[in-house]
Amino acid sequence: MERWAEYRSELGRRGETLAARYLERVGMWILARNWRAPDGTGEIDIVAREGPVLVVVEVKTRGSLRYGHPVDAITVRKRRRLRTLGRSWAHAHRHPPTPMRIDGLCVLIDRGRVLLAHERGLR
Template identity: 55%
Template sequence: MSSKRELGRLGENLAADYLERRGMRVVDSNWRCPQGEIDLVAFDAEILVVVEVKTRRSLRYGHPFESITDAKMHRLRALAVLWARHHGFYSSPLRIDAVAVLSAGREEPVIEHLRGVFR
């Protein structure tokens, strides 16, 4: 795994697979607009879920969740509303989740999922 971008893409793919195995339906990834980017968009039953994915090779610089700031959460909330409006989901309940992926390359990745990290 040579680049940060490749590591991030791997983490997002692993996170999407993980969420789908747990019954969520991933409907979009890497959605971009002028205000920013959403890593994953999924539905958990009728709940629209915007997912921030953080991937690291090790814990040397802290746990992946530690890099999710309050400002990022506020931006994700605004992006979630924009995504919903753009795709015609005006009245869907909304949740923001975070997924941490630790992937050292040689071992099985460790994936953690936090539901409802910001309301």
């Protein structure tokens, strides 16, 4: 069980690093990674900026599609929480909270291959 937890943790870190590199390559500025709200209500994987837009990015990394597409794990409830966390981040960093967008970045790492799917503007 401990090995499985280590594997998942390493897979998640690798996915977030690949996601951040991808976002920079497509022209976004990374403002924060793994930001935790001071009140303990949650964490934002990546906070970025694309032009004037504050982008809150949820990264989902998987080693297979056995349990479905990673974007399916970003529920409506999670998206709402990300909006609240995005406003909290903006307030804490004196950054305008609008316009703001919630993106999902799905990373599939399978047998040495990496596939990324960037879902912009999750509702």
